Amino acid sequence: MFTGIVEELGEVTAVEDLGDSCRFTLRGPLVTEGAKHGDSIAVNGVCLTVAEHGGDRFTADVMAETLGRSSLGALTVGSPVNLERTVAVGGRLGGHIVQGHVDGTGSLVARTPSEHWEIVKIALPEGLSRYVVEKGSITVDGVSLTVVDAGPDYFTISLIPTTLALTTLGSKGPGDPVNLEVDILAKYVERLLGDGRRPAGAPSLPVEEPTR
Structure with missing residues (x-):
């Protein structure tokens, strides 16, 4: 992990x-x-x-x-x-839970430089957009990042000077591929919820009486 x-x-x-x-x-x-x-x-x-x-x-x-x-x-x-x-047991979880299992490759679309950071737009492969939400976590080329804006087929991230200097994301240009891993929690939630129906044979949830 x-x-x-x-x-x-x-x-x-x-x-x-x-x-x-x-x-x-x-x-x-x-x-x-x-x-x-x-x-x-x-x-x-x-x-x-x-x-x-x-x-x-x-x-x-x-x-x-x-x-x-x-x-x-x-x-x-x-x-x-x-x-x-891999993170040692008891170590600090500085980013988010990352498995190292790539869900697909995106491509860098554009970079918008600012005085102290850059906004980077990345195109999403088909089928991954449902796992990407604004202010959620995503892994790009192994870097844990926060989604700034989530579109139907893209997302944007903000890169601080440290990330620009110490990772490959500082030198990527438009068209370059990037490895994407979405938040594993989103995939588990989707799997568990399914189509919203209880699995066959699953017990009904208890209904609480209203407080009087």
């Missing part, structure tokens, strides 16, 4: 095409400190498993499913990446 608070801006140092998958080697001195085989590290918001590690680098295998549902397939040697280790 992650929180969407990027720990380090890393870099892709090698890409090995394995046909139906890829093996990435990534540099990240902070996230590899104390890393073990099998650990999870979020790379641009995608939860990957450490296959090998040494020095300030680690390798991770990325399956075809992940390549198809995320923007990792577009990474090349030298690409910057947002890195985050």
